[in-house]
Amino acid sequence: MKNLAFQARGVLPALVTPFTADEAIDEPGLRGLVQYVLPHVDGLVPCGTTGEFIYLTADEQRQVIEIVIDEVAGRVPVVAGACAPSTRQAVQLARAAQEAGASGCLVVTPYFLHPSDKGIYQHFYEVASAVDIPIILYNIPQVVDAYLPRTVVEDLADIPNIVALKDSSGNLTYTMEVLEMTDGRLDVLIGHDEVVLPALAGGCSGMILASAQVFPEIWQGVYSAVQTGDMDTARALQSSVQKLARIFCRHGGGVAVKAALNMMGVKVGKPRRPLRGQGGVLINEVRAEIRLELEKLGKIAKPVVKLPVREEPLVERFASLGLPVEVLQSNSVRLGTAVAGDGAEKVQLDLVAGPKDGPVGESYALQLTYPRHGHEALTAILEPNLTVRPATLIIPTVKLKNLRQANMIYGPTQAAVGKAIVDGLASGLIPQPAFKDEVMMVQVTIHPQALNRHRLYCNACRAMGEALQNAYTGE
């Protein structure tokens, strides 16, 4: 190693920058975050992409770096972001970081105007020459809109204080190429949470990750398992966080990381505008998904919820739809019910079908005018603009408390109900006249913590098939 003060090894979280409600830097929040991750990490990286460096002034970056260094109190090295589009700005940031006591600098490929290979080389050369601390090159084409060219990396690797490259591209062909062409002259740190295991196995010496401030201990586990050649353990650990890693990388970035930390009680506030805390790059449905994943990892407490099974006689289950027992016992009305699956993906369906111009038709129309909060009815479709017939309403019986829960109904459950109905048309189970003249309503009961969409889809499809069999053959 060229510089003993800092080794590009192990797990380094790319810290978010906590903000107060009025978008000021939240010093207690930042200190709290550092304390939360410190026991599990080999270093810290403030003012990177996840740290919203692009929304911070140079003074604010200096302030963030100073707070982090102060809070760390020498226990691990601090690698400060020195990311800027111009060389002049990057040099100033790197010098400021060195003065503040940083152990190294992370320098991103110059962005916005797209300089030539020569310009990119000169940029890193000048930053490296301006300071004495180690420099980590930073390839992140997702936001820079260009790769740090491999041939430039090859040459930069000869500069004494350029010690590593952080590769966030997730493109392992690039990572392998850099490892091959620099041949030990440069350490490569993986910066893409979804491919940590293969990157480490392929020769990366460590990681700088956004998710390493959410579950640093899991990444430590992956790191040491790969070191000792225990690939089974490494795979199991990577797999346990794969979905969250994907969400952090592709469905919200630092915004999603902030949302996760806030849920865990590590208060880091919202991102700066124009980003929204939720409902922007991080859509509400995905935010709710993060919560369940954190519950699974034991990062937040998992409420115990039992699936309310409906056990009263079938004819009594439609009272909330305004369909009393007498009506349901009439000849023209068909009923069916079925349960499929178990655990969180168990599905119960109660089905009523009848002529459009009778009480079932009237109840159908009323459901669409009188949505009950949390039990809003929706029309069954195979996909948008492909409504199934007989026209069918899906009504959730368990109150929907968030958009992810709603998503389980209007996503997999709805698709399954639609598919089962069209299967029933194809097999002749549902007679042709019913196609035009009848409507159906399906009350669906699914667990609020249902998580596996494929299992839910299969169970709902099976249950709907059986309920239709019930309704149309009396079996």
Place this chain on the structure above:
Amino acid sequence: MGKKPEWFKGIFPALVTPFSDGAAIDEAAYRSLIRHVLPDVNGIVPVGTTGEFVYLTEEEKHKAIDIALDEAAGHVPVVAGTGCASTRETVALTQYAKDAGAHAALVLAPYYLKPTYNEVYEHYEAVNKVGLPIILYNIPQCAGTHFKWWTAEGMAYLDNVVGIKDSSGDMPFLMALFEKIKGHVSIFCGHDEIVMAALAAGADGAILASANLIPDIWQEIYAAVRSGDLAKAQNLQARIQKLVRIVVRRGSVQAVKEGLCMMGLDVGNARLPVMPGGAFRREDREELRAQLEALGKIPPQGVQYELSSKTVHTQVPATPQTPRRISGFALKVGEGFAGPPFSELAHVDLLLGERGGPVGKAIEQALAVPHPGHEVRIVSERPRTLLVPTITVRSEKQAEHIYVCASGGVVKAIEASVADGFLPADALEDLVMIANVFVHPAAANRTRIEMNNYKAMRAAIRKAIEGRPTLEELLYERQAARHPFRYAP
């Protein structure tokens, strides 16, 4: 010395290849299609990209070229698509076109495996030896390789190359071609969205998918540019811009084919794996239909509504899917979905029925009971229409999105449906509707909320009345339908 042939200018449709139900080439439909475009075009192009050349056997390509030549019968020149992936096949097909009597061959750059520019040059050199005039064809969207101007320039000097068709839509590339080879060979635009600009900048003509649908309008644009009336050409291009954008970006072949079918020219579907409701989404079909109507391509026809109390006669822009007698007005269900963008997508669940039926009763009952968080409103009296928010309204912003923006779109859709006859004047007192509208809580762009709700509501009204999707459509998509919210993030 220039090689521009006198005949190679103006508007050439890239003909679709009609298929019958059994998926064989439908010769009768093919001939009808050619007769439909013939009065307005300067030539025709069978077996191009739009002609699904890549899904045709060699024998079928021969047949399509033969039919086109026979039906054109010397009235207009025929430019046969002869591009294949390999040089051997391309040479053979070009030879066939020459022997059959085609005026020229349209030869696209070899695709799939990506030959280098010297290999591409030698490919064209080999085709050049056949002796039929050839037109170079750049379509990077499908071929995967974009000509460089210097490659095109070099190939333009092969002695039988008489033109180049550029479908890239890359205007700077086209400008470079004008700079380098204008006057030497003919330069054709193949991207429907920029035709007027390309002609004004110096293109000799255009080979277009949308010229199957609207050859007359393209001819007017061509004539306007030729006569120097750029203002007229701009206005005409603007009138068809949405239609051609749908064709170019939303499924091309299938879009053109469904458009022709809606106009009454049954050319069948594209071959699998292209599917109806695929790249050409169902919401695009509604939009294409509306555009064709606005251009007078789908004229109104008589349809009769059998209400329980009376029969109402109306004139609507009917397609072959529209039933001529419609009954069952007790309760009709329609659905409309329009997007993107995601946050502002619109989803309307519509109920349409008679005042005295279940829909009418539900409306009166709904108005009699307060709905906290789901306040319902009558947004139209003729026909009486109740607007219901699908999800709970929690903020003033959401309320504005529902009761101002989405509602505005819904009302405009009702007005449009009264104007086009789907909601007939004689039935406005008898019919009632419930529009259950979804606006995502994260929505921000108010103009798009209104626009998408307009589209979704208009489609929902038509689908309810026409009974779409049909049983056939549902069964056809039983396996392939893909619900967008079924999958984990």
